[in-house]
Amino acid sequence: MHTLYLDRKNLAVKLEGGALALYENGERRGTVPLHLLEKVVVNGGVEMDSQVFGALSERRIALLFLSGRASRIKAMSFNPSHNDINRRLGQLRAYFDADSRLKMAQGLVLAKIHNQRQLLHEAMAARADLRRPLFAAVETLDAIVQKLASSQFEIEPLRGYEGSASAAYFSAYSTLFPPSLEFGKRIRRPPTDPVNACLSLGYTLLHFEAVSSCLATGLEPLLGFYHEPAYGRESLACDLIEPVRPRLDKVVWTLFRERELDQSHFTLDKGRCVLGKNGRRRFFARYEHFAVPVRRWLRLQGHKLAKTYLQTGWDKPL
Template sequence: MGTLLLDRADLEVRMDGQALALYQQGARYSNVPLKLLERVIIQGRQTRLDAEVLSRLAEAGASVLVLSPRQSRRIALVLGPRHNEAAVRIAQTGRLSDESFCSRWSRDLVRAKVSRQVRLLRKARRSRPDARKALTDGIQTLSDSLGRLETGPEPAIPPLRGLEGAAARAYFTALRSLFPPALGFSGRNRRPPRDPVNACLSLAYTLLHFDAVRAAQIAGLDPLIGFYHRPAIGRESLACDLVEPLRPLADEWVWGLFRKEILTADHFSRHGQGCLLGKAGRRHFYAHWETAAPLHRRWLRQRCARLARTLRSEGAQWLEDPEQEED
């Protein structure tokens, strides 16, 4: 199973031995063994669970993401116990002042992201000759940016952000040609997303970020300490770093939802300036997300494990064996 979605009104979660017992309007309708769970996503109105449930989920290594019922905005994130090895976090913090490391790390992230953006636009061009001009223009601009990343000197982070931003504008200008005009997608917008495509992109990026935080913590990394996205109050900056190369994969997946008419405009409603994905649409969204998510989750696990291995040897020198310390 891996992921449990709680998206029903008036839902209560209780413990029953080694399983979660799910009740709706007082009637029990399902059991979910704890051992099957890695993550729980709560988006239903009036979902109730007590401290025992949260404690048992944490002990079982399951993470909990709480989203607002309508806007799909993150409200809370509950993780299990931290990895108990300090060496990785010590070295991770030390690397913040290593400009060369931060520049290489950041360049590699942006290069991977732009490469995947180019790949998506090229793939789309083969199946959408009607959008060939817009896609070709985007491919050319992104390829130029990629060339500067691959052949130029190692860039400092501020110019790199400028290059990434310019590439993103060209990319989304090309990407909008893939969606029907009726969806109103004219480029990336958020807080709130103003059209169905952006509503899905925002939710997909939120779920990617959740998995990145979880993967970082399991590997012994501190999700708050990033090297491209610098530490900031209330932001898991390392998770923001890790998500960047995965965004084009999420973009392609969202395109597929609309191309295959898994989601249509009828699954959305307007609320003020925002566009909301309704409950029926969320059911389709999450079901298909879980079929695609293993790919990016495996990448996150591998990338975090590799970074942790690199840092562990550096941080270990700061940790003395207590039995060898002098009085």
């Protein structure tokens, strides 16, 4: 199964038999069989009629709309493929089990820090000239891991340690990029430099993958165990992608290190750094290669969580 990226002006998508037909300025450019698709990502003003939406829904193909140049989520469409309500009931009960939540949250933070450490170690091997700042960050992460592994914390102190680890990690990670990119720290909204623009786009796509995996495994994306519930936020999806973020960070570093992306692929629009169409094409290609094992991992974690939730404290009242 594959993801279809639609990122072109004057593009219209129509349903023709069992395939999506792509038209640019009224001229037919090609077709994509529906049975090959798992997800469709639409960036910008692509036209679709109701028959296309119906066909995607019927075949359980997830659909993501991004807001053009800003590449932020405008809408997501899913047709859940798992209908066992007991999984969500178990998930709800587990949310009110403090011990269960803490155990899962602590494991999540440790997994994220492990992957951050791994990237920094790989960076030290590639950039001996940056060994000092990279090694200092690794030492900080090691100290945090020792504290987390030796005792159990409430959720809020755990978030504090995770925040401290991320601050040390990004301080070192930023040294991997040339000063001309002006990447000094993680800036989310709006991203003000090329690196942050790529990180934001990648995290957005990862979030979409995680929501899709939650629904496919019968879980409620809005109810997490580490991120607190918040209006309109898929907190469980936010939980699931935390350990994967450093893997995406490596993809971004590689894109710039191998010069697949450079400053010429970006423009500034009212203080927001925007990745251009040619750059997005390169980014999506590299992301898709990276995402194949990530999707399998997310689906596996969803099934593991569902099993955990079903075995958690059914005799405990809400």
